Amino acid sequence: MPIFICEDNDIQRNAIEEYIQNYLMIEELDMEIKLSTNNPYEILSYLEKKSISNGIYFLDVDLQCDIDGIKLGGQIRNKDIGGKIIFITTHSEMMYFTFKYKVEAMDYILKDDMQDLQKRIIEALEQASTHYQEDKNNPEERLKIKVGSKIRVFPMKDVMFIETSHVPHKLVLHLDQSTVEFYGKINDLESISNSLLRTHKSIILNVENVSALNRKNYEVTMANGEVCPIAMRKFSTLNKRLGSK
Structure with missing residues (x-):
């Protein structure tokens, strides 16, 4: 798991590095500090050049830059x-903005007490490692789509179907209990998962969530009770897919 640190105070950044390095050396965790910097754009540039997943990011909130740690966290999330993402700061009042920018931070650590800071950093590393192992042991397919300026992730088990919207160039994602509109092309989506099947010119459905077929009306009932049409020529294809489950 790659670790990134962005802190504009050299003394505090060096302390954070030391806490992490000492802990990794003792515990022999499969983690490594990839980049430690006072420049948020170095983090973003690194992520642009390399495909990083499951990184651990320790970010100061006030970076004395035109982009603060919370906005940096939002771009990292995308x-x-x-x-x-773990924020380390003296500004507890800024916590609200982590929700505003949909950063979904794992922790928010105050710098008030350096001994407590070391303890909280170690706890964050332990928690990140635990989450990573749980994800590896329980892989769950997810659908990633861009909604506005954010990338959102939905468990595939919650996805019922995707249909074209009456608004040009927009699609509607039907989830178990809600819907989400986003811009996209329906032709680009069928291939992103083996669970998805184009059953109509305007619909891609999740085969795993089909609960019933109605041959008379050429309709499909999904696990959440929603009903959507199916093209006549696609009926046998879907029937075969369901029979092989």
């Missing part, structure tokens, strides 16, 4: 969906 590039590393599974990344673990």
Whole structure:
């Protein structure tokens, strides 16, 4: 698991590095500090050049830069969906903005007490390692789509179907209990998962969530009770897919 540190105070950045290095050496965890910097753009440049997943990011909030740690966290979230973001700061009042920018931070550590800071950093590393192992042992397919300026991730088990919207160039994702509109092309989506099947010119459905077929009306009932049409020529294809489950 790659670790990134962004802290504008050299003394504090060096302390954070030391806490992490000492802990990794003792515990022999499969982690490594890839980049430690005072420049948030170095982090973003690194992520642009390399495909990083499940990174661990220790970010100061006030970086004395035109981009603060929370906005940096938001951009990191778009590039590393599974990344673990930990804010380290003296500004507890800024916690609200982590929700505003949909950063989904794993922890928010205050710098008030350096001994407590070391303890909290170690706890964050332990938690990140635990989450990573759980994800490896229980792989769950997810659907990633861009909604506005954010990348959102949905468990495939919650996805019912995707249909074209009456708004040009927009699609509607039907989930178990809600819907989400986003811009996209339906032709680009069928190939992103083996669970998805194009059953109509305007619909791609999740085969795993089909609960019933109605041959008379050429309709499909999904696990959440929603009903959507199916093209006549696609009926036998879907029937075969369901029979092989």
